[in-house]
Amino acid sequence: MALFRYGRDLDPSNALSRLQQDLERTFDSPFGHGLGLLGRGVHPAINIFKSGEDVVLRIEVPGFAPGDLAITSQGQTLTVSGKPAEQTQASGSYHRRERASGVFSRSIQLPREVDPARAAAQCKNGVLTLRVPAREEIKPRQISITGG
Numbered sequence: 001m002a003l004f005r006y007g008r009d010l011d012p013s014n015a016l017s018r019l020q021q022d023l024e025r026t027f028d029s030p031f032g033h034g035l036g037l038l039g040r041g042v043h044p045a046i047n048i049f050k051s052g053e054d055v056v057l058r059i060e061v062p063g064f065a066p067g068d069l070a071i072t073s074q075g076q077t078l079t080v081s082g083k084p085a086e087q088t089q090a091s092g093s094y095h096r097r098e099r100a101s102g103v104f105s106r107s108i109q110l111p112r113e114v115d116p117a118r119a120a121a122q123c124k125n126g127v128l129t130l131r132v133p134a135r136e137e138i139k140p141r142q143i144s145i146t147g148g
Contacts, residue, residue, distance in 0.1 A: 043100035044082075048108065053134035055114045062126035063101065069128060073116035080128065081105040113138045 045060045059080055061069060069082045083103045110116055114132040121130045 043104050044106065046106065046108070051131070053113075053139060055110060055132045057108065057128075057130040057132070059106070059128040059130070060126065061123065061128050062099070064123075064126075064128075066123040069123065071119070071121055071130065073119065076110045076112060076114075076116065077107055078110055078116050078119070078130070078132070079105060079107045080130075 047058045049056055057078070057080075061082060064082045064084060068084050069080065072079045072081075081104060084101070110132060113134055115135045116132055119130055119132045121128060123129075
């Protein structure tokens with residue numbers, strides 16, 4: 001839910017003009033006020049974090065079987081898409097609908113330090129976990145010293 005605050009203005013015509021601009025900006029955004037490409041309303045929700053030298057992605061995919069999901073990589077871009085085998089539509093009208101459903105596709109630009117070609121994926125309890133390991137040339141290595 002977006003929270004709008006409108007200041008008091010001595011000139012009512014100016015306040016009304018600002019209110020109209022704020023409302024137009026709200027309706028132009030498909031997911032609400034000022035959310036942009038990242039933030040609430042983007043489907044599916046995703047967390048990306050570093051674990052050691054690897055990058056881990058956790059993506060919420062409730063209701064999707066592993067066979068309904070596809071993961072592709074091209075360069076440093078990882079794309080996760082899903083199409084449910086069977087879409088169940090609730091009968092009647094919705095009182096409240098917060099969970100997105102249906103076909104989705106999300107593309108994530110990964111840092112150059114990781115190797116998407118060696119990524120491993122696991123889907124458990126409605127959460128898809130991808131572990132993208134660091135490139136071998138980035139990992140620290142021991143250099144032996146010879147005596148002369």
